[in-house]
Amino acid sequence: MQLSGSKLRDDRWSAGEQAAAIELWGRHCSRPAVIIDADLRLIWSNPSGGLLLSTDPDLREIGGRLQLKAGTTQEFRSFLNDVDDQPCAWVLPRGEERGCIVMRVTKVLLDSNEAFVIAFSDTRDVERIWAKFGPALGLTAAEESILKRLVDGANVEAAALALGVSVATARTHIKRAYGKLGVSSREEMFAELLPFRLG
Secondary structure, three states, X not given: OOEOOOOOOOOOOOHHXXXXXXXXXXXXXXXXXXXXXXOOEEEXXXXXHHHHXXXXXXXXXXXXXXXXXOXXXXXXXXXHXXXXXXXXXXXXXXXXXXXXXXXXXXXXXXXXXXXXEEEEEEOOOOOOOEOOOHHHHOOOHHHHHHHHHHHOOOOHXXXXXXXXXXXXXXXXXXHHHHHHHXXXXXXXXXXXXXXXXXX
């Protein structure tokens, strides 16, 4: 199987060598990743993805299918129906102190069938490194700071507390930032900002 668009730069490599290179990448990519079909059947996972699905309480492989925590699987299926050719993000919230799982989703063709590559980021207890995106996107320093905290798993109240502003002020910053980014949901905002998160 070859992912459409997955191709080594040097066309002199055979299909077997290309497949081996893709498998090598899968084994050494540290971010958990899986490929599923539209029915959430698991097609492939790298070792980190397999470990995540076997140990995480909110995200599991059950009967060969991706299973999200109670009450979110159907919502995730609806999200997948709306995924187009552009990468996008789905946010799986956890308990208050446990952050969230950000699922970066890309639709691909796999042997002429629709599939989805998903890379997972867990925001729990992780200090992130960010590129300075505020000036590039026309955001104020406060808007940039709050959005970073939201993507890293904080809720509005925690972000407001960290910045020393009221919750109402934090919500105003978020509303203005959404307008500047041209997004209307948390998932759209995550998709816009994830390329600026470096680690």
